[in-house]
Amino acid sequence: MRILKQLSALVLRREITTCQRTMCKKDCLFRIHPSVSQAMAENKPVVALESTIITHGMPYPHNLRTAKEVEAIVRAQGATPATVGVIGGEVHVGLSSEELDHLAQSKSSLKVSRRDLPYVISKGLSGGTTVSATMIAAHRGGIPVFVTGGIGGVHRDGENSLDISADLTELGRTPIAVVSAGVKSILDIGRTLEFLETQGVCVATYGQSKNFPAFFSPQSGFRSACHVSNPEEAAKLIASSLSLGLQSGILLAVPIPEEHAASGQQIEDAIKVAVAEARAEGVMGKDVTPFILQKVSALTQGKSLQANIALIHNNAKVGSQIACALSKQMN
Numbered sequence: 001m002r003i004l005k006q007l008s009a010l011v012l013r014r015e016i017t018t019c020q021r022t023m024c025k026k027d028c029l030f031r032i033h034p035s036v037s038q039a040m041a042e043n044k045p046v047v048a049l050e051s052t053i054i055t056h057g058m059p060y061p062h063n064l065r066t067a068k069e070v071e072a073i074v075r076a077q078g079a080t081p082a083t084v085g086v087i088g089g090e091v092h093v094g095l096s097s098e099e100l101d102h103l104a105q106s107k108s109s110l111k112v113s114r115r116d117l118p119y120v121i122s123k124g125l126s127g128g129t130t131v132s133a134t135m136i137a138a139h140r141g142g143i144p145v146f147v148t149g150g151i152g153g154v155h156r157d158g159e160n161s162l163d164i165s166a167d168l169t170e171l172g173r174t175p176i177a178v179v180s181a182g183v184k185s186i187l188d189i190g191r192t193l194e195f196l197e198t199q200g201v202c203v204a205t206y207g208q209s210k211n212f213p214a215f216f217s218p219q220s221g222f223r224s225a226c227h228v229s230n231p232e233e234a235a236k237l238i239a240s241s242l243s244l245g246l247q248s249g250i251l252l253a254v255p256i257p258e259e260h261a262a263s264g265q266q267i268e269d270a271i272k273v274a275v276a277e278a279r280a281e282g283v284m285g286k287d288v289t290p291f292i293l294q295k296v297s298a299l300t301q302g303k304s305l306q307a308n309i310a311l312i313h314n315n316a317k318v319g320s321q322i323a324c325a326l327s328k329q330m331n
């Protein structure tokens, strides 16, 4: 165990040094916020957060309020939040309050995943980063833990459309632990889990069972390959993956607290309608997920949005506890 700990610390330190070198360059496209670099320099825990959820996942002003609440929850757990976003062609790791306001309100904020990064950088554009782009930025910043609501996955009928989120391949190639409430049933959860296995992604449910959660509901009918019961176990899992040098990520699936689970059947029905409407209207590519999220929220009179906010709060708490435990194990 000691050797494992030393190795993990070594890997992490090397990542941080690489990152600081990248960050310090004058022409660097990644900008680390002073509060984040200070926490990193003092070996304090940092939690990365995404921003597509702000620009495309929720309507204003819920998006801004939730983003600020999530940052406050991270701080209350003793970690530093690093919300990632692209502003004027630079990838920011950690956003000021004004920058968050700007992203949340601007109608021109783009949805930025891995494939969009070169374009938005070259044109000096702004946008919210998806799970895949946020993982890239977190990795560059040497931040091993990243919290979000839900990740993208294999869409229903994905075996024909090949609409498979870049989040899944990113998890296969970037060593970041993503804390989420599983995968929404707007997606094909079974195929998503199969794809993650192919990509070599360690999928673990956080809690007492191996049930893989379906975002709005603690159960999807599928199971994770593993489970961890508390922050320390989760941190050990992350440390082991880093020590092994696998270069792939971990998906930590935190079930929505039972008291916030949205009424399953109503949401399931709304999802069916939304998926059919997306198809009928010819919605494609990056527009599919935001279209469905918005439709489901409207069809459930905002119930899905309330559940969404509650589970993100919970993920932020759990993810921060994991980041703190990992930091303790490393130092």
Ligand code: PSU
Binding pocket: 050, 052, 053, 056, 057, 058, 129, 130, 131, 132, 149, 150, 151, 152, 153, 164, 165, 166, 167, 184, 285, 286, 287, 288, 289, 293
């Ligand atoms: N799922 C949600 N809310 C979201 C997203 C997914 O419940 O806001 C966002 C995340 O940023 C995720 C992205 O990375 O959508 C995936 O988009 P796509 O399906 O186009 O890959």
Ligand code: MN
Binding pocket: 163, 164, 165, 166, 285, 286, 288
């Ligand atoms: Mn897609």
